[in-house]
Amino acid sequence: MLERRPTLDAEDADRSYVYMIDWRGRSMTDAAGVSEAVAAAGVSTTTIDFMQAGRREGAGVLPDGKTKSSVIQIKDEMRSNVWLPRTAFLRALSSGLRTAEAAGRVSLLHNTEAADIRLGAAPAPGPASPSSPAASRPAITVTATDITTGASRTFAPRLLVGADGMNSAVRAALERHEEEERGAGAAAAAGAGGEGRFRPVVLDSPAAGLRFRVLQLPPNAPFRRPPPGGGSGGEEAGRLENGRFGKVVGVRAPRLRALALGLLPLRDPAAPRSANIIVPPEHEVWAQTSGEALRDFLQASFPQLDIGALMTPQQLAAAATSRGGVFPRPQYLRHFTAVVPQPQPHAAEPAASPAAASGVVLLGDAVHCFPPDLGQGVNSSLADAVALVKALDAAGGDLAAGLPAFEAAAAPEAAALAELMTFSYPYQYNQDPVARAFWTANFLMRMLLNKVAPWAFEPHSFLLVQQPIPYVEALRRAHATTQRMWALAAALAAVAAAFLVRAAMGVPPS
Structure with missing residues (x-):
């Protein structure tokens, strides 16, 4: 395993967010123990369970400091999720990795990145030697570099797993290999299209x-609030x-100046708290x-x-100079595996078995x-890992x-999840209050219809x-409910139109 950071749980101010681990994630953590x-x-x-607040209904701790508690039923209360910081999650995973390392099944190289990836290398020209038969030459080679010393190592994996993010170097190697396989002319045509x-x-x-x-706040961060009864006896500290x-709501301001801070829960009462600012780029x-x-x-x-x-001056300076992160557009791959056959041996050598093929997976x-x-x-991502292991075992x-x-x-699941992201809950950041109001109305309507006729209407896709259930099934049910809602709306509109026509014609209601 190649890991660029010095440790798995190395702190990164721009990545100090909180994960929510649900039943899909637990399928992997269960398997890993x-x-x-x-x-x-x-x-x-x-x-x-939100710490709610004051003058604006449904908001968080407001500028006047007034607070109240509120439980929001906007998730499936029958299922428990675990919220924990990214570093704490990686620390928990590292306990399993240490066990695997001690057993000699895993070697984790820190401060290391893949500098070069070659797929499907042809055998060297000339006759094979007994010490280097062509059939043993690797189909995949990875050159890794230690970013602290510059030292390089070369690996020849039978299976190369690219879990290296949306700008994956392994995916880029697959694209290069595809172009080489199809030839320059075909690759140019594909690129143009x-x-x-x-x-x-x-x-x-x-x-x-x-x-x-991401802003770093102290544990149980204090805020000012007025004394009980609204007197003038000074401010009390809430936490x-x-x-x-x-949620901490800022003063009323134009859209491109208004701010809110979102805070997700932490188990450790003495741990620093991350507060998220999510706003448009302008x-x-x-x-x-x-x-x-x-x-x-x-x-x-x-x-x-x-x-x-x-916040200390150093924290403020670091936050001001950080450019933070950007939410990507939903995207997915239709294909993310490749079987790379062994290089063809020389005529004097036996052909490699198909089962000896190498492979790449993202x-x-x-x-x-x-x-x-x-x-x-x-x-x-954790569900991907479990599905891969099951497929290879089978x-x-x-x-x-x-x-x-x-x-x-896995490909239909990836496509369904990306499509769900386009409509399921994209307005939670209040970047468009009008669109958020329509989303909220849609959410409440689906919940009401599901209560009245659960056999016909599913809950909201969120x-x-x-x-x-699989993402594919969640997407199918969401679309089926949408179609039934439109059919219901059309039926109600037809009834209303018929009633209006009969009223206009003076026909008494039957």
């Missing part, structure tokens, strides 16, 4: 393009408790490029917080990536059979994704 470690490091919830076996299908989403920045969801917060400017902007936005006391964000609307980035380790079987099962 780390589910207890994950649960011990996180907060298990069946509902979203925008086609290619390993090129992603890119969709659109109202959340795509939003930028996020954004680590173990609860929280928002004024991105123009604050010094620590002092960012402090003043945040203080003007959040009078209920003492920004200078909550997992996780290298196959499908999208905004974090549904909390499925990490869970779908094929008895034969990559030529196991990899195509994995792709056949809840369907949490059920133990």
Whole structure:
């Protein structure tokens, strides 16, 4: 395993977000024997218990500091999810890795990245020698570099797994190999047509393009609130408790100046708290490029917080200079495996067995990536790993059979999940209040219809994704409910029209 960071749980201010591990993720943690470690490091919830607030209904801790508690039933209360910081999750996984390393089954190389990947290399010219028969020459070679020393090592894996993100170097190697296989002319034609076996299908989403920045707050961050009874006896300190969801709402302002902070729960009451700012790229917060400017902007936005006391000058400067991250457009691959046959031997050598073929497979964000609307980035990636292992086990380790079987099962899931991301919950960031109001009405209508006629109408897709069903099935049910809602609307419109016509004609109601 090649890992660029010095340790698995190395801190990264721009990645200090909180994961939600659901039943899909638990399928992998169960298989790896780390589910207890994950649960011990996180907060298990069946509902979203928000620290709510004051003058604006449904908002968080407001500028006047007034607060109340509220439980939001916007998830499937029958299923418990675990919320924990990314570093805590990786630390829990590392316990399983250490066991595998001690058994000699895994070698984890830190500060290391793949510098060069070659697929399907032809045998060297000339006669083979007994010490280097052509049939033993690798179909896959990976040159890895230690980024601290510059030292290089070369590997010849039988199976190369690319779990290296949306800008995957392994996927790029697959594209190069495809072009070499088809020839320069065919590759140019494919490039002109925008086609290619390993090129992603890119969709659109109202959340795509939003930028996020993570602020580090102290544990149980205090905020100012008025004393009981609204007297003038000074301000009391409320606290954004680590173990609860929280939202801090800024002062009323134009859309490109208004801010809110979202906080996800932590188990450790003494751990620093991450607060997320998610806004359009043209928002004024991105123009604050010094620590002092960012402090003043945040203080003007959040009078209920003492920004200078909550964040050090060094933290403010680091946050101001960080460009944060950008939510990608939903995208997926139709193909993400390749069987690479062994190089053809010389005539004097026996042919390699088809079962000896090498293979390449992509997992996780290298196959499908999208905004974090549904909390499925990490869970779908973990589910990929489980599905790959099952396919290879079923094929008895034969990559030529196991990899195509994995792709056949996982490709429809990747496509369905990417499509779900385009409409399921993209307005939660309040980037478009009008569209969010329509989304909320749609959500409530589906929930009402499901209560009245569950045999005909499914819950909202946000809840369907949490059920133990494939993404393909969640998408099918969501679309089927949409069609029935339109049919119901048409029927009601027809009845209303008939009633109006009869009334206009003076026909009494029957």
